[in-house]
Amino acid sequence: MSEIQDRPRGREAQRLQTRQRVLDAAVAEFKETGMAEADVGAIVESAGVARGTFYFHFPTKEHVLLELEAREEARIARQLTRFLAEPRDLPSALSKTIQLVAALEGRLGSLLFKDLLAVHFSPTRPLTDEWMEHRVIVLVVRILENARDAGEAELAVDPYHSAVFFLLGLYALLTTTTSTKQLRDVALDSYLTTVLRSLEPR
Incomplete structure (x- = not known):
């Protein structure tokens, strides 16, 4: 099976893309403030997702x-x-x-x-x-x-x-x-x- 055929498609691909956006936004926030002071609201706003989406992918910071x-x-x-x-x-x-x-x-x-x-x-x-x-x-x-x-x-x-x-x-x-x-x-x-x-x- 080729690498292209192995790549996630459809909903799974969309889920992984969303997870990556949330992770990137969280990492950027953590760099600025540290984990303890990081604002989940700022993270989800930057990622363009709902607050619940953050906790779906990452139950805690x-x-x-x-x-x-x-x-x-x-x-x-x-x-x-x-x-x-x-x-x-x-x-x-x-x-x-x-x-x-x-x-x-x-x-x-x-x-x-x-x-x-x-x-x-x-x-x-x-x-x-x-x-x-x-x-x-x-x-x-x-x-x-x-x-x-x-x-x-x-x-x-x-x-x-x-x-x-x-x-x-x-x-x-x-x-x-x-x-x-x-x-x-x-x-x-x-x-x-x-x-x-x-x-x-x-």
Whole structure:
């Protein structure tokens, strides 16, 4: 079956288009005000839909962030997968990961980026043991496993927890560093150096 034949048609296509308009309007509002202060009235006016349409697609404002998170994670995973298609050493692979995550903050803006991380780590978020669903974690695990197998790295804990610690540290650095781009870049370089030193074979 061709890609054109696979595309949604009729009501389903219209539903998806409406959902995308609502999502785009909500993201724009969240960028300006943050999620907590975002006005659903302004969102639906911008999207050109009724108020009930927003809640049909997104029962709460947090659901907007969950949708955005899934899309952005998929985007980063695609870019990182392409980069890793060729052999990479550990410093270049982790550096690329840092670059892609930092670019996410640049795309979303500081307010929305912090909201996205807040909902990601929220204690009320539905829990899942399926870490394999998180494609960026999966890729970082693969980077660390390859580095370990090549003798580039020694992992103090299993690859999964090492990947999570690496990403948590990166997210924390990005959300707490509000300096200029130049100073931010220095902080990210220092973070990478620290991580690589902690992974050096003994």
